[in-house]
Amino acid sequence: MSGTLYGLGLGPGDPELVTLKAARILRQAPVIAYPLAEGTPSFARAIAAPHLPGGQSEIAIGLCMADAREPARAAYDRAAFEIAAHLGAGRDVAALCEGDPFFYGSFMYLFERLAADFAVEIVPGVSSLAATAAAARRPLAARNDTVVVIPAPLPDATIAARIEGATSFAIMKLGRHFARVKALLAELRLIDACIYVERASLPEERILPLAETGNDAPYFAMILGYRGAEPAMQVPRRKAAFA
Amino acid sequence: MSGTLYGLGLGPGDPELVTLKAARILRQAPVIAYPLAEGTPSFARAIAAPHLPGGQSEIAIGLCMADAREPARAAYDRAAFEIAAHLGAGRDVAALCEGDPFFYGSFMYLFERLAADFAVEIVPGVSSLAATAAAARRPLAARNDTVVVIPAPLPDATIAARIEGATSFAIMKLGRHFARVKALLAELRLIDACIYVERASLPEERILPLAETGNDAPYFAMILGYRGAEPAMQVPRRKAAFA
Numbered sequence A, B: 001m002s003g004t005l006y007g008l009g010l011g012p013g014d015p016e017l018v019t020l021k022a023a024r025i026l027r028q029a030p031v032i033a034y035p036l037a038e039g040t041p042s043f044a045r046a047i048a049a050p051h052l053p054g055g056q057s058e059i060a061i062g063l064c065m066a067d068a069r070e071p072a073r074a075a076y077d078r079a080a081f082e083i084a085a086h087l088g089a090g091r092d093v094a095a096l097c098e099g100d101p102f103f104y105g106s107f108m109y110l111f112e113r114l115a116a117d118f119a120v121e122i123v124p125g126v127s128s129l130a131a132t133a134a135a136a137r138r139p140l141a142a143r144n145d146t147v148v149v150i151p152a153p154l155p156d157a158t159i160a161a162r163i164e165g166a167t168s169f170a171i172m173k174l175g176r177h178f179a180r181v182k183a184l185l186a187e188l189r190l191i192d193a194c195i196y197v198e199r200a201s202l203p204e205e206r207i208l209p210l211a212e213t214g215n216d217a218p219y220f221a222m223i224l225g226y227r228g229a230e231p232a233m234q235v236p237r238r239k240a241a242f243a
Helices: A020-028 A043-051 A069-088 A107-114 A128-136 A156-163 A175-187 B020-028 B043-051 B069-088 B107-114 B128-136 B156-163 B175-187
Strands: A004-009 A031-037 A057-063 A093-097 A119-123 A147-151 A168-172 A194-198 A206-209 A221-226 B004-009 B031-037 B057-063 B093-097 B119-123 B147-151 B168-172 B194-198 B206-209 B221-226
Touching: A004 A020, A004 A069, A004 A107, A020 A043, A020 A119, A020 B020, A031 A043, A031 A069, A043 A093, A057 A069, A069 A093, A069 A107, A093 A107, A107 A119, A119 B128, A128 A168, A128 A194, A128 A221, A128 B119, A147 A156, A156 A168, A156 A175, A175 A221, B004 B020, B004 B069, B004 B107, B020 B043, B020 B119, B031 B043, B031 B069, B043 B093, B057 B069, B069 B093, B069 B107, B093 B107, B107 B119, B128 B168, B128 B194, B128 B221, B147 B156, B156 B168, B156 B175, B175 B221
Parallel strands: A004 A093, A004 A119, A031 A057, A031 A093, A147 A168, B004 B093, B004 B119, B031 B057, B031 B093, B147 B168
Antiparallel strands: A147 B147, A168 A221, A194 A206, A194 A221, B168 B221, B194 B206, B194 B221
């Protein structure tokens, strides 16, 4: 009997924000797989690390840092081939995913290659969006609010059009697009309605009003904006939760 | 020293989708609080139940089923008063939240009443949105997709305007709005691009193409729609994950 491929959501970074289900699968899976960009440690594997018993086989999916599609395709083809061999031999494989596997996750590249031939179970995780709203200490949505999630690489006109009409918005994947997006939000007179959060839930988490940030941001950063907040969302001043 | 109020995200329903952090806080908190609609058991408390050691004090926030604001306000005023007394006496209080506390959660009503005077920590949880995409076995968003989340009680014209332009959309809080929203999606010629998921992650979970549903849906149901899916999201046929 073939093994099961798990698309394992590991949450935003704090290893304690892993679900009990993901922790159980990490303890049991004989094989784990995770993306590995050249020269940087795997974030997904780092989140999983405290939960791994040791001794499992590991498949590092090597991706070059450039956003070139073809090499990534080849890397996923190779990884899918290797994973299929384990599954065919009856071994479960846990594919480690930062955040939630189906919310801007790279797990889809394995899913599309393997779901027709093997049992696949998606284990949802805490998204970076939820962790960011928690860090910002502002509800993302209430009652009949609409929320839109927008990747920063999109052109200015598209970002502006998507923001229009939503009660609140999240702009993800900032990195090298940060200065441009910040300028756009200033132009739209929304900069004072925005909070910037970097590496939510990690010890190096940073939270700032967007207007007080510099011009650089890592990939793992997000802007939350509130266009039409209800009075109930005009929340009282912060008080440190860690007294 | 005052206690801490935890806004505790418990995930979509499967008690195994609780995070390790939420499970730890449930083991330790001397007081729990949760909303309780008249005549129905508390969903949030049911998710927490397997993780409670027993012996904790419980504050049930009584809400009438009608969507009348004033009684809800009075109930939250009373609950906040009772919670404040525990916090003031140095006892931590865990406010139990289905899904994620800041994603359409009622925790905001306690947060706005108590955050100025007490330490509050938000513990993000797996959202019903993530669980629904996992159940539907389709990525919600990839690469530069935009996602919009829309509550079903909004008027047709608003729903149609919000869907326009987003790559994928989620319509929440269906309940008595389901037949109207389904008719709207048929009119927009989007019904065949939609998946219906009821009670994601629970044993009674149901997944259907939207076109094959009846005219009734519970509150805990969601429609996912895919307007401009990339080829990579045209995912292979399902294979049961539970062999």
